[in-house]
Amino acid sequence: MAPATSQLCCALFIYCLIVLCLCDAFVSASDAFQGSDTRRRPMILPLYLSSPKSTHYHHPRAFDWRRLQKSELPHSPYARMRLHDDLLTNGYYTTRLSIGTPPQEFALIVDTGSTVTYVPCSDCEHCGKHQDPRFQPNLSSTYRPVKCSINCNCDNEGVQCTYERHYAEKSSSSGVLGDDIISFGDESEIVPQRAVFGCETMETGDLYSQRADGIMGLGSGRLSLVDQLVDKRVIGDSFSLCYGGMGVGGGAMILGRIPSPSDMVFSHSDPFRSPYYNIELKEIHVAGKPLKLNPKIFDQRHGTVLDSGTTYAYLPEEAFIAFKDAIMRKIHFLKKVHGPDPNYDDICFSGAGRDGTQLEKIFPDVEMVFSNGQKLSLSPENYMFRHTRAGDAYCLGIFASGDSTTLLGGILVRNTLVTYDRENDRIGFLKTNCSELGKRLNTFVAPPPAPFPFDRKNSSTEVPPIIAPSGLPQTVFPGQIQIGFITFDMILRVNNSMKPNFTELAEFIAQELEVKESQVHLKDFTSQGNNFLIKWNIFPAESADYFSNTSAMTIILRLREHHMQLPEKFGSYRLVELKTQPHQKQSWWEQHVWEVTVGVVVTLVFGGLIFGMWLLWTKRRRGIGSYEPVGAPGPEQELQPL
Structure with a gap:
């Protein structure tokens, strides 16, 4: 290549770099001006380990977790959501989504074979008894029915769009389409998004009898929750699932793009x-x-x-x-x-x-x-x-x-x-420990828990009345009421009459509540047949005298909303009572009574030793048996008590 041509190419390359940088700066400035982030942001939803002591499998091609270091992932907020239930025990995994304003929470089956997300509606004519109350559109200030148009099937009145889905196991779901705010939990940094979902008016078969409330549709279609988030440019056009192994559970669900490990194998997928x-x-x-x-x-x-x-x-x-x-x-x-x-x-x-x-x-x-x-x-x-x-x-x-x-x-x-x-x-596969995946994603990329809503007028953290436990006021004032420890009673129905392993049970509870094992203490238990009434205390970490309001509310929410998922071998449990004990502020004397007591004891001991040594020295100096009582002739002595 001639020198002049080479210089021209270099100049054009530098010019292109400058133009690209200017365009990127313009887009960033535009995003900041509009007050919204239009980049596709991955959303990570860990599926937590249900049993830390359950079987773990070691695969020859283990996942190099360093690939998921925060510096290698796109800089964006993430949503953290637990995955509940078990694949073989229940036949599915569920996650919890909230719909409406104020939020109404539901347990939804994670399903890549469904293209609609739906929950039972309050006016459902034939819906089973599920885990949570039905969705009530009239209680949501942000709910909007999807009006009938040429792009959808309409109800008999020709007012609202409808949906209908049939499944291979002969179950079905049908209802109307609504539009409302969907959020992914209090720990998510993803801004809640408007999305279209199904409000069931009829369900049959397994859908009617199952414990889960409904379906989270991850399939490909315009009503799919993934497609709706991608269309809004909230996430990239990718998601991942990772299920735990035999008897383990846990793992992670990731909505959005993450770097693909070099040893992941792929197969073409024809849409x-x-x-x-x-x-x-x-x-x-x-x-x-x-x-x-x-x-x-x-x-x-x-x-x-x-x-x-x-x-x-x-x-x-x-x-x-x-x-x-x-x-x-x-x-x-x-x-x-x-x-x-x-x-x-x-x-x-x-x-x-x-x-x-x-x-x-x-x-x-x-x-x-x-x-x-x-x-x-x-x-x-x-x-x-x-x-x-x-x-x-x-x-x-x-x-x-x-x-x-x-x-x-x-x-x-x-x-x-x-x-x-x-x-x-394409679809990629990588053999790995899915339970560890959830923990690693938490460590590397998960955001800190979002704070509870803060009211600047009275500087208080509002606790919804439905979850305020006994002993805790409806309004908790930071700095005025400090929670010293949390107590809760549970009835555990075991599969046989054998006493459960309380040490192992405490470990599972600690993990489900995301506290240290040393914070969970067995207070007492009684039994009647296969039922055990167990009383627990949850104490602050060793380095703290009381819980922060956020930590206490997180524990309370998980207990009150039955987010604890214990291994099947422990049977089933039911929360009976939940209380909080305020931290009692101590006076100076109560705080330092131990130090003062030790000081007095040390002073007396050392004082006694010094006096004893002086007395022994005095006796030796005067000679054995030279002691004379007061009043005797000679120098006046004062009798010193030993």
Whole structure:
């Protein structure tokens, strides 16, 4: 290249850099002027560990957590939300969303196979009894019905838009569409957003009988909560899910983009193939050997679909038989037993041992091979589930599909970070410890808890009456009332009459309340049959004499709203009573009585020693038996008491 040409190229390159910098500065100034951040901001929602002492699996390709250092993530606020329930116990995971002004809170199933977020409406004609009260539009000052138009189906009066959804297990949900403020919890820095959701007037099947209130739709569609947040440029066009392992739970849900680890494997996802998230599955290997199948078997109808709202995995009949036979050939030494539910013909085996960490030594490795040649390794926890009636037995968690579609439910991605990179039409997988993922994300990127609403007129923190416990005024004045400790009584209904391990239970309570184990103290307990009435004290940290108002309210909210999720082995619990004890300010004497007492004792001891030494020296100087009583001839002496 000629020198003149080289100089011209360099000049053009520098000019382009200057223009880009000026454009970036202009956009930043425009955002600041408008008072809103139009960048796509990721929103992290940790799915917390339910059991710190439960089984942990160590995978060969462990996640390098240094990749998630705060400096490497986009600088933006995050939302922290817990994930409740358990995949195999309940069949789903739920998170809690608030709708309306003032907020009405609901437990919603996290579902990538649904495109609508909905909750039961107050005027529902056929809705079951769920975890929380129904949504009452008339109590929300920000609620707006979505008016009928050519873009939606309308109700019989032609006034409001409606929705209707049917599911494979023969359940259904239908109702009207509303528009209101949706917020992601008190600990979120994400500004609450307006979004369209469904207000149920009819539900059938499992939706009617389930404990969860409704569905959080993470699918792809204009009514999807993800699509609505992306359209508002609140988050990037990506989200991730990470489910905990066998008997562990926990993990994280991430709304928005995070850096993809270098060893994450990806599969192309065709958004036009079906309304569901799909991958290009080509082969399945068992113990290193591919199943003898035509690769097109995984490409029928909707292809291979990922659905977080489905518990197990389902293969086309031919693929299921080949997979089952390959597994059984490798574990022929185990005894085949009946499944836990007589209504289902489960394939179960006993003799595998009670230690879930040793399953990899018994059951073979499985690999899913994508069309691009990349492989996802599956551990036994990804295709087996624990038998509920036999401690050393496990059952196959993959079944024959009712049609030609391959459906991969939550069991297949336990302890796997799954990134739904919608912007680049791909889905990524990384084997990792999802329980640790939640903790690491908290440490590196989660914001501090948001303060409770502050009233500048009277400088008080308002406590909603519905959660104000006994012993705590409705208005807490900082500096005037300081909470010394919190007490609560719970009734624990155990699965058998054996006394629970209170030390282990205290550890779980400490984690659920996010306090140290040393702060949780067992006060007393009584029992009657399978019911235990347990009294607990929660004390401030060792370095503090009392709780801060924010810390106390956080603990109170979690207790009052039953956010504690205890492992199934402890049974179920119910909160009976919740009290707070004010911190008693001590007088100077009460605060220093110990120091004064020690000082007096030390003075007396040392004084006595000094006098004794002086008396001994005096006696030795005068001689033994030379003591003379007062009044005797000689120098006058004063009798000194010892």
